Amino acid sequence: MPFPIELKYIKEAEVELGVQFPKSFIEKMKKENGGEFSTDEDDWTIYPFFDKLDNKRISRTCNHIVLETNQLREIEGFPKNGIAIAENGCGDNLIMLPFQENQTEIREKIYIWLHETREIIEIANSIEDLIE
Incomplete structure (x- = not known):
């Protein structure tokens, strides 16, 4: 069940990951930190x-973005600059990427990282396109 979160915790995650999340993602998460949604596929x-x-x-946030991202970055084929934002329970993850490899600013686009093939496929222009 999602619930609001204080901005300071989002900022702490940005510092830990060395990134700046898009405003749309921050605003969504401030209102509903976590939760579930469905797409046609998953x-x-x-x-x-x-x-x-x-x-x-x-206890409700122990599987947080920083922890999950850092664990996935240990897996060969996961983009070293990727940020994991969701999972489907089968090993695939929704991720966000920076505009360029060495930048800290994360783009709004959402991608799926397929764990079996290590493919990265764009699936949405922003979090709002997935969650309505």
Whole structure:
């Protein structure tokens, strides 16, 4: 169940990952940190930002964006500059990428990273295109 999050926790994640998330993604996550949605192809669980407000929120956000991204970056074929934002329970992840390899600014486009083939396929122009 998604719930609001304070901006400071999103900023902490940006520092840890060395990125700047797009405003549209930040605004969506501030209102609903985490949650689920479906596409024609799959059901997705959105990784939340780690929320340290209280023990309940800590336990509900233990599979957070920073943790999941860092774990995936250890896998050969995952883009070293990719940010994992959701998973389908079968190993595939929705990711965001920077405009250029060494930039910190993350683009709004959403991609699927297919774990079996290591393919990256653009699937949406922004998070709003997936979640309505």
